[in-house]
Amino acid sequence: MTPVRRGQWQTASDVLAQVSRQPSITRAAVARALRLSTGSATEVTARLRDVRLLTEAPAPSQGRGRPTTLLRAHPQGPVALALDLRQGSWRSAIVTLDGSFQDHQSKRHRSRRPQVVISNLQREVGRAHQVYGARLRVVSLAAPGTIRDNRLMQAPTLGWAELDLETVTAGTGLRLFAGNDATLSGVAEARTGAAAGAGTALHLIIEVGIGGTLLIDGVPAQGASGAGGEYGHMALGDRTRICPCGARGCWDLEIDGRALARHLKEAAPDDPYAYTEAVLQRTDRTARRAVVKVVAALASGIAGLVNAHDPDVITLGGLAIPLRAAAESTFEDAYLDGLMTFHRTAPPPVLSATHQPDGPLRGAAALALDHLTSEPAIAAWVAEH
Amino acid sequence: MTPVRRGQWQTASDVLAQVSRQPSITRAAVARALRLSTGSATEVTARLRDVRLLTEAPAPSQGRGRPTTLLRAHPQGPVALALDLRQGSWRSAIVTLDGSFQDHQSKRHRSRRPQVVISNLQREVGRAHQVYGARLRVVSLAAPGTIRDNRLMQAPTLGWAELDLETVTAGTGLRLFAGNDATLSGVAEARTGAAAGAGTALHLIIEVGIGGTLLIDGVPAQGASGAGGEYGHMALGDRTRICPCGARGCWDLEIDGRALARHLKEAAPDDPYAYTEAVLQRTDRTARRAVVKVVAALASGIAGLVNAHDPDVITLGGLAIPLRAAAESTFEDAYLDGLMTFHRTAPPPVLSATHQPDGPLRGAAALALDHLTSEPAIAAWVAEH
């Protein structure tokens, strides 16, 4: 029997991780990045070719010297299915080892009943399973709600009760990675978006309430059961207000359409997202004043999180971007005002997310690829070939 | 020339990490924990003995079977110097690879002037350098203040201005790891204290204000420049109050002696720590009421952090322990009240820190050992022998 040596596919795994993070990276670039000798590079790529994980294509020559090759996913290599469940629609894509999407599609929900939506997802998993067979290794799913150990605990946007998401892959034997959509869009930003390369990044996204995640070297701090990142439920607001989450004074209630409606003395909106967009269109002074209050609450909350976590960069998504844009100077003032003095000389930049609508799907794909490129997954794949 | 193979001392490093975390662990236990074959265990320990990193001593027999050996630090092996700078005193200890302390001492400051204190630390480093020579590899320092890239940015407890801590090891060529005392005591808890084994742990300590850290697998989330963990400077409090840190509404101002004094309508205390202890002694209703308010602010803030980070466990240190004990039911109520509903069925336990006065020094030692047991450090040590 072949001895399964500790670290047997270590370098191979590192190479694949590089490839998945920087699609169409060259072999020479990988070798440089991992400080591999040319001999080792030759050997490891040959091995990866043999087991149908990578293929090589001649790279366009870049000046003098022997041209290098582009590392691509093998046409018979392993794939993952990434799913993004949204309020009004869902998306799916097959991801290959080089991080590229195939069969990318987006469909509207005909019914929003959990059973219907989940069975649509199941059907998609089943289809991918049929088309790709043993090449399909793992399914990852982004969902708009609090997720704990692959269970959807609360999803106010969808209006769903607690729900086991494992049913999506039930019967296929495929491993599922379910994650919060805000968390996963944070992963996308930290890997290939506005926070790329940051050691510590904070991602915040406003839709209904605020969600987000702290990312350390591109890895989200998901907590004990994966339910981390509910920054909207810290008591940064008015303690007399009760949040649907069960707690009081939640930040959530200060920074979205519900807060705008309160400031405008209007009834609580059914769809706080659309309501916020509508208020942002208005130019009257009352509306502007409401927006300013919300933006100040957003910025000072962010400042507190900067004090707490000292990130290299903060990325904003969803309504946080237009909100901030609508009151740029308010944002800046409240942000600086909330920072500890020593942070003020070089405050971490607050950037707009670059992956906008694709964030959750990209992030889900990234986590799936982390799994595909892990040593055990490679070893398992090799054992089958 | 010997090829420096990737992962050359990988297993050796793993073994040393085990030894440093569980002093007087047996060789057989290490082999089991790392899933090493007996052959590999024999080989790796022999290698570590050869390079003077470990020694073996016969272990007391534990029932049937051939008795195993205890792995101990080699008497000529590498050591680290751990320092803990406090308000009224400082401590030092030499740490060996098995995590045990030698030359543990504690001295009061004669003067608290930065120059005097720092030169005392320098002298201690110099002494250790003379006594241990090339065996001394690294110095780690815990300090009560915000630390960024080995600079002390603000230290309200000490009353010091910004200060470069690198001077402590200047001239010796030794690498310094400086860290916030609350962060380091969190490391101690997560490694060998009340949060041992927790994947995600939150440590909070009240002295003057509140400090702490989020720990993921025992590693503190220190942020971009190491200044992370300032949870006391999130705006959980009254926005009209200005904090010495420069921000407003800081949680800090709600949970220590300053808050108690406000509630009691007394003047802001010079020494909020001692003041808190004094108020905790009092049994009159006014004092009790003030304590209750502070405890509620503490507990609901903690609940918000639980929502945000979903830790397995929270550990409390410093005055947080007697404060909570003084109003146990208030704490419990406010804690549960601030949690999102789904957390309430099994809220993460809030435990008292077990390392109490030694926390920062233990944590500093732990981080120093992380460095000593790292592959590059081992390779460097081996190259010299």
Added chain:
DNA sequence: CCAATTAAACTCGTTCTACGAGCATAAGGT
């Protein structure tokens, strides 16, 4: 158009870690 230059790939012998299988050893139990 043919060197010269350059960067990268390939070949090969070597080193080193870790493995597994089998054997040896030191305790407790009968």
Added chain:
DNA sequence: ACCTTATGCTCGTAGAACGAGTTTAATTGG
């Protein structure tokens, strides 16, 4: 005394990665 059990030791084997030397495929410049 002999069995059982847990552990340590020996040894042959395999795989990964290295370095040095060689080859290859591009650009550049005469």
